[in-house]
Amino acid sequence: MYFSGFAALLFSGAASAVAHAEQAKRDASQPYFDIYQGPNEQDSIINDPSTQLDYTLSGGEAYPNPYMSDRLGTTGPILISSTNLIESLAHFVRERVPERTVHAKGAGAHGWFEVTTPVAANYSMAKVFSEVGKRTPVTARFSTIAGNLGNADSVRDLRGLAFKLRTEDGILDWPFLNHPVFWLRDPAKFPHFIHSQKRNPQTNLLDHNNFWDYLSANNESIYQVMRTMSDLGTPYGFRHMNGFSGNTFRAVKENDTWVYIKTTAISDQGIRNNTNSEAIVQAGVNPDFGVQDLYDAIAAGNYPSWTIYWQTMTPQQAENYKYNILDLTKEWLVEDVPLQEIGRITLVQNPTNHFTEVEQIGFDPANMPYGLEPSEDPTLQARLFAYADAQRYRTGINSKQLPINCPLNPVANFLRDGAMSFNNQGNRPNFWSQQDFLSLAPRPYNDDNHTIWTGGAVKYLSTPTEADFDLPRIFWNGLSERDQNNLIYNVVWHLGQASDMAIRTKQCQIFYHVNATLGEAIAKGVNVTL
Numbered sequence: 001m002y003f004s005g006f007a008a009l010l011f012s013g014a015a016s017a018v019a020h021a022e023q024a025k026r027d028a029s030q031p032y033f034d035i036y037q038g039p040n041e042q043d044s045i046i047n048d049p050s051t052q053l054d055y056t057l058s059g060g061e062a063y064p065n066p067y068m069s070d071r072l073g074t075t076g077p078i079l080i081s082s083t084n085l086i087e088s089l090a091h092f093v094r095e096r097v098p099e100r101t102v103h104a105k106g107a108g109a110h111g112w113f114e115v116t117t118p119v120a121a122n123y124s125m126a127k128v129f130s131e132v133g134k135r136t137p138v139t140a141r142f143s144t145i146a147g148n149l150g151n152a153d154s155v156r157d158l159r160g161l162a163f164k165l166r167t168e169d170g171i172l173d174w175p176f177l178n179h180p181v182f183w184l185r186d187p188a189k190f191p192h193f194i195h196s197q198k199r200n201p202q203t204n205l206l207d208h209n210n211f212w213d214y215l216s217a218n219n220e221s222i223y224q225v226m227r228t229m230s231d232l233g234t235p236y237g238f239r240h241m242n243g244f245s246g247n248t249f250r251a252v253k254e255n256d257t258w259v260y261i262k263t264t265a266i267s268d269q270g271i272r273n274n275t276n277s278e279a280i281v282q283a284g285v286n287p288d289f290g291v292q293d294l295y296d297a298i299a300a301g302n303y304p305s306w307t308i309y310w311q312t313m314t315p316q317q318a319e320n321y322k323y324n325i326l327d328l329t330k331e332w333l334v335e336d337v338p339l340q341e342i343g344r345i346t347l348v349q350n351p352t353n354h355f356t357e358v359e360q361i362g363f364d365p366a367n368m369p370y371g372l373e374p375s376e377d378p379t380l381q382a383r384l385f386a387y388a389d390a391q392r393y394r395t396g397i398n399s400k401q402l403p404i405n406c407p408l409n410p411v412a413n414f415l416r417d418g419a420m421s422f423n424n425q426g427n428r429p430n431f432w433s434q435q436d437f438l439s440l441a442p443r444p445y446n447d448d449n450h451t452i453w454t455g456g457a458v459k460y461l462s463t464p465t466e467a468d469f470d471l472p473r474i475f476w477n478g479l480s481e482r483d484q485n486n487l488i489y490n491v492v493w494h495l496g497q498a499s500d501m502a503i504r505t506k507q508c509q510i511f512y513h514v515n516a517t518l519g520e521a522i523a524k525g526v527n528v529t530l
Contacts, residue, residue: 039422047352058087097359098394102194103160105151106143107238107291108358109298111347113138113165113308120342123259123312124251125444126371128167129342137166138345139404141361142238142294145177146197152283153290154274156233156494161243161265161306162363163345166408169369175387176243176265178235179228180331181471183221186462187382193218208497216506219464220329222514223471229494230479230487234279237293239304240272247365247380248325250373251312256445260313260325260375262332264339265306276490298350305346309339323467326377330471361404362391370444396420412438472514488518492525504528 045053057063063084070079078085112135113128115121120129128136143160144153158177165172183193196214200207215225227233235241243265252258274282282289297304311332313325323330351357366374366384374380391399397418399405411423416430429436479487491511498504508528512519523530 057083058091099149100143100390100394102145103141103143103162104149105147105153106141106160106358107153107294108139108141108351108354108361109294109304109347110137110139110349110351110357111303111345112136113163113343113345115343116307117341117343119340120251120310123253123261123310124371125254126167126172126251126369127169128165128172128369129371137408138347139164139357139361140345140347141358141363142290144290146194150287152287153238154234154279154282154287156228156276156279156490158228158233159235159238159241161238161241163265164361164363164405167369168409170409171364171367171405171407172369172372173363173365173367174243174245174263174265175363175365175383176263177246178241178243179224179232180244180246180262180264181224181227182246182328182379183215183224184218185220185327185329185379186460187379189218190379190382208494209500209503212495212498212503212507213500216503216510219510220462220468222468222510223329223475226472226475226487226514229490230475230483231273231275231490233490234274234276235290236272236274237290239269239294239297240267242266242271243306244331246328247383248375248377249368249380250375251310252371252373252445252447254444256447258315258373258447260315260318262311262337264309264311265345266309266339268305268307268344275486276493294347295350298347303346303348305344307341308343308345310342311337311339313337323470326375327462328377328379329468333474357404360395360399360402362388362395362399364388364391373447398422469514476515476518484518488521488525491522495522496526501528505530 055063055066066084066088069085070082071077072079080086114136115129115132115134118132120126121131128134141160141162143162144151144155145158145160147155147157158179161176161178163174163176165174184190193214196210197206199205200210215221245263247262249261249263250258251261286292294304311334313321313332318325321332321336323332325332364384364387365380366388368374374384391405395402398421400407401420401422412425412428414430414432416424428438432438476484476487495504495507498507504526505528508519508523508526508530510519511522512530519530522528
């Protein structure tokens with residue numbers, strides 16, 4: 001009797017379970033759960049005011065008060081069950097991603113790039129340039145270079161102007177500097193140069209001997225030295241400076257023809273600089289002046305813009321040019337290679353969250369759609385690796401999945417997994433599978449013969465030559481008397497802080513080789529006899 005009763009109960013339960021299972025059947029072609037439902041929900045409230053939300057833990061659980069902890073009585077020890085406290089402290093000490101080794105201090109904004117002429121379309125098949133009036137979303141980041149995140153942004157230094165264009169064919173990154181040249185042309189020197197501007201490993205102080213030690217031993221940097229020691233080295237904020245690609249790239253058409261290009265961004269606000277004294281005062285009064293000036297201008301509707309130009313050279317013109325066009329210490333003089341307008345960048349929107357939109361953004365000169373290609377410029381070749389690798393270190397192997405770095409067109413490849421993979425490309429194969437074959441976009445042009453090598457592999461280091469002094473002399477002779485005097489004053493002020501007289505003397509000799517008047521004036525100012 002017991003067994004039959006139990007059997008009846010068992011089978012009646014089974015029947016009930018079968019009925020329930022039938023009701024629970026669903027269309028297997030439709031996902032039962034969307035893993036992006038949670039992220040989409042968080043995105044939907046991202047701009048809601050706090051007054052419309054209740055405090056929760058990071059898992060969404062309600063919690064009565066952000067200041068509360070679990071403890072034994074009112075005087076006893078804190079308990080490990082204090083999830084709110086533990087979560088808060090654990091997150092607090094992990095808030096910072098690694099600071100950029102260079103370009104740490106910065107500001108940013110959003111806007112667009114608008115094609116204003118057909119010039120770029122005449123040289124490149126890239127769709128971003130296809131028609132006049134076409135707009136492409138842009139995020140810009142402006143920065144100082146050598147200093148750390150807490151550095152004053154008015155100090156004497158180069159500045160970065162980086163633009164991320166989200167084109168229909170993928171990301172186009174333009175990482176520019178506010179000078180057309182750089183301190184070096186041999187990329188292996190770069191860590192040494194940057195280390196010379198960082199803190200002394202023993203004293204943890206900025207060491208002027210180290211900076212001038214590097215410069216006096218590397219004469220090819222003299223043009224950049226003079227530009228940086230002029231008032232161009234202390235721009236008035238970020239809006240009043242030009243930007244330059246510096247490196248040489250290629251623009252390519254569908255018919256395989258190509259030209260070398262350099263890109264220039266001219267500030268529509270005009271150039272405005274601080275004197276050395278004004279920069280020092282500004283650093284003390286408001287060390288974040290550049291950040292605030294950009295933010296306040298956009299908030300007031302005073303939208304900053306930069307007109308974008310290309311300089312172009314055919315391979316034949318490049319071969320016959322007076323300077324090596326792949327030398328980053330040399331610029332293409334506009335009287336030789338005219339500027340041709342291609343478009344304008346306008347910034348109209350401030351960040352909603354600085355960390356998300358400015359600190360996490362990463363730039364990579366290797367990000368180029370078809371129609372743009374790198375050249376064999378050795379410093380560019382190094383940057384093609386180093387920029388992306390810096391972001392892999394700072395924000396992770398999947399940093400390009402972050403919203404600020406994410407392209408607007410579909411991404412399909414075989415890069416999978418890794419920390420913080422937000423979009424792991426679903427159930428598509430993680431190899432090039434015959435079963436679910438990933439298509440290939442047609443190769444639009446043949447670049448096999450774009451470069452013809454004339455020598456074998458060698459270990460190479462450039463040697464300074466008399467040609468390295470041409471542009472410094474042109475620059476010096478083009479300065480007004482006031483600007484020449486400011487340059488002398490600025491060099492004396494900075495070089496005078498180097499205590500090593502041998503370094504002072506060697507640097508004064510380099511300035512003297514540029515121009516005798518310049519060298520003698522600086523030598524007198526730093527107590528050196530030439």
